[in-house]
Amino acid sequence: MHSQEQAKKILLDNNRGGYTIPSPRLYPFQWSWDSGFIALGLSHFDEEKAFSEIRNMFKGQWSNGMLPHMNFHHIDPAYFPGPELWSSNECKWAPKDLPTSGITQPPVYGFVLAMMADKFWGVNHSFDVLVNEMYPKILESHRYLYDFRDPYNEGIVYIHHNWESADNSPVWDDSLARINLTEARDISSLRRDLEVADASQRPTNDNYNRYIHLVDLFRKYQYDDKAIFENCPFLIQDMLFNSMLVRSNEGLIQLASLLGKDDRIIKEWNERSVTSINKKCWNDKDKFYYDFDLRSNELIRIKVSGGLMPLFAGICTTAQAKDLKDSMMKSFRAGGYTLCASCATDEPRFEPLKYWRGPIWINMNWMLYHGLKRYGFTEEATLVRKETIDLIEKNGFYEYFDPRPTTSQNEKHLGGNSFSWTAALYLDFVHNL
Ligand code: GLC
Secondary structure (H helix, E strand, C coil), X not given: CCHHHHXXXXXXXXXXXXXXXXXXXXXXXXXXXXXXXHHHHHCCCCHHHHHHHHHHHHCCCCCCCCCCCEECCCCCCCCCCCHHHHCHHHCCCCCCCCCECCCCCCCCHHHHHHHHHHHHCCCCHHHHHHHHHHHHHHHXXXXXXXXXXCCCCCCCCCECCHHHCCCCCHHHHHHHHCCCHHHCCXXXXXXXXXXXXXXXXXXXXXXXXXXXXXXXXXXXCCCCHHHHHHHCCCCEECHHHHHHHHHHHHHHHHHHHHHCCCCHHHHHHHHHHHHHHHHHCEECCCCEECEEECCCCEEECCCEHHHHCHHHHCCCCHHHHHHHHHHHHHXXXXXXXXXXXXXXXXXXXXXXXXXXXXXXXXXXXXXHHHHHHHCCCHHHHHHHHHHHHHHHHHHCCCCEECCCCCCCCCCCEECCCCCHHHHHHHHHHHHCC
């Protein structure tokens, strides 16, 4: 079957009536940033499905504005951690009729809808209705971040769980290591992911105990952000998350202008974010953006692909953009590595097969492509797009890929198969050639 047909089939097979699961067996619910990318892919061949993907995601939004990272529209006992871990039904802000997780994920809906608007606004009536309906909800999800996750009013929001961004990124090892495991549960026997994916490509049990311990803490504080801020050992101002927030603000500003809404607050947030990120997270010696650890009060100087995402968001100056492009070609590319590893290949913590510690992720490549193009690096943007399309066409629609030059071209596939955002962004790449 032709790859485009295969991609569409994956998205249709993974559809559960109104929303799409990221991957059969491995991820059987609705995830927030996944659904944004999935909606973009769907919009190329089934716009009604794309629109309902977004509507169904926002059904999980909490009354404090937070968009949870998972909606449990149905029960699936084959997955851990399911709704019982989060107990959202006991939280006063969570929806009463839909169990959700209790953390968020990088904001995507501002830019997803803005990108779709280029094609559908004023042309497709159901799209205009969707934008009218979603705009205030997306705005509230950003307001939540600026009101509750930015205690110093810097315009840089923090994540309080690693699942809110690049999962087991090496950037957070030291912060997670501060969690005292003697107080944590051992949940290794509850894990179900290892039945579907190879343990060498997944987070370790020790890590998982830390992740669950953080959730236990959030439940104990009844998801009160002030209490979590005061007590959580893990508080990171993350570059991937904040870049996506800025790009999503930009999308919201575009939508506000279509709708004739007042966009002053979004512009204010955004200017503060851009200024502070450049002041606090740019390291002029290394010419790179790093995450900031709010507990140890320092930059975490490990190069990961999240540090390239200011390109996507338009946060950097032309000179900084060139530095980032050079870093990409040197630290992520030198030696013939395929673009773009999730961790720089010259970092001691780089692990080519382990999830977010080295493998290539298609959503990151897609954002990198748009970022490079934005700053006029056409040659490098074309390279990223070409390598992404090749990876998928030679290996299939996998979750992540081995970047090493020594691995043969068609043996680079890792993690879950039939992965929805890989299929969706593949379609977006080929439609925008
Ligand atoms: C994994 C990824 C996360 C993604 C989820 C569903 O947990 O780390 O980014 O949203 O799977 O695909």
